[in-house]
Each structure stands twice: as C-alpha cells, then as structure tokens.
Amino acid sequence: MEKTLSTYSGGCHCGNVKYSVDIADDTEFLECNCSICRRAGWLLVFVDESAFRLEGDPPLTDYLFHKKEIHHTFCPTCGVRSFSKGATPDGAALYAVNVRCTDADLSKYKINEYDGASL
Ligand SMILES: [Zn+2]
DSSP: OOOOEEEEEEEOSSSSOEEEEEEETTOEEEEEOSHHHHHHTOOEEEEEGGGEEEOSOOOOBOOOOTTSOSBOOBOTTTOOOOEEEEEOTTSOEEEEEEGGGBOOOGGGSEEEEEOGGGO
C-alpha cells in the first residue's frame, strides 16, 4: 500500500534557511535525550534525500562532535537548528529534521522517546 505523505515547510526563525519536507502520515516523531537534542529541544524525524528539499544555498554554521558523522548545522543569524545532515551506513544522505521548525501539526503524530544518550 502506498504511504500517504504530507509536505511541510520548515526553516529557521529569521528566514535564511527554508526547506520543504515530505513526512509519511504514520511517522512517529522522536524525542531524543542525547546531549545535543535535549539542549536544543529537538523533536525529530529522519528522512532521505528524496524527501528533503533545501531552498537555495543558505548560510549555515556546521557543528560536529562525538563521532563527527552528523553535521549539526544551524543558522548563523538566529541560531535555530532546523535540520541536521548525516549519512546512512551505505553512504546515502540522511536528514534529521526538527519538526518543531516546520508547520506540521505536531498533535497529529505519535511521539516516542529515543534513548540517544546511550549510543
Ligand atoms: Zn535564521
């Protein structure tokens, strides 16, 4: 059965960073307790390259830590972390989208706790 997708607009606070993202309606959002997610208040969903479209080439500050595999980008003007970019083990791009930075109706989705702190 074909999954039903919704497309949302997202981005940072000041408008430098804008993107659109397709999220399956049965997706469950993750509330992660790792050192960066808890500080930044992330509510996240992982999508592949085909579901994430960044508008233009916005200025982004990159932040790497731990295994340095995930680019925890943020807007240099307003500081908002609206998405991060990583890769799957086979090298395909994988985006972590902070759904709090999109116009998605968060109450439509189930939220699961994710124990990222133990990784
Ligand atoms: Zn901004």
